[in-house]
Every structure is written in structure tokens, then in C-alpha cells.
Amino acid sequence: MDTLVDMLKQIEVLRKEMIQTAEENGLNHEKCITISKELDQLLNEYERVKQVSSPKIKTKQ
Template sequence: MCTSEKLLEHIEVLRNKMMTVAIEKGFTSKESIKLSQELDRMLNRYSRKKNVTEK
């Protein structure tokens, strides 16, 4: 399992990639949507991990 720091790094990389693709190919392109969904999964994973460590 990833550490919180590595997860945040991955989230930032995905966010930057998604924005680049969205600007180049459009916000509703298949690739932009795929990256957005992956980013959502990583953000949810981070949120769950953070909630567990805070309890």
C-alpha cells in the first residue's frame, strides 16, 4: 500500500496530466474523462487513508 506522501505525489501528477490533456484535447475527451475518474479514485483513496489514521 502507498504511503500518504506517495499517494499525494501521484495525485498531483495525475492532476497535472489531466489538465494538460483537457487543454489540448478538450475537457470532455475520453482521455480527459478517464484521467479525471482515476484522479477521483486516488482522491477517495487518500481521503479514506487519512480518515483511518486520524481515528
């Protein structure tokens, strides 16, 4: 994934898919859990990339 915008789009797709799966099959369904794990990984990656790409704030010592 190249940009934060692309990542946000994929996060939204996975969220919708997970919600739909949970409504149809329940939260404990294997597919729902798999999507949840994939979403967690993508959210963690998004936060990591966001931190790296944002400017650092320097504090005075």
C-alpha cells in the first residue's frame, strides 16, 4: 500500500466487511475473526506509517 489515503480506504472496506459478516454470522464466526485480525494489522501499520511520515515535535531541554 502506497499512501495513507489508500490505507484508509482499505481500512473502511475491511470495517464494512467485518460488520456485515458479524451481522450475518455473529462476532465469533471464523470469517469475522479473520477479518478482525487483518483489520488490526492494517490499523497498526497505518499508525506506524503515520508516525514516521509526520514531522517530529522537538522539545526544549
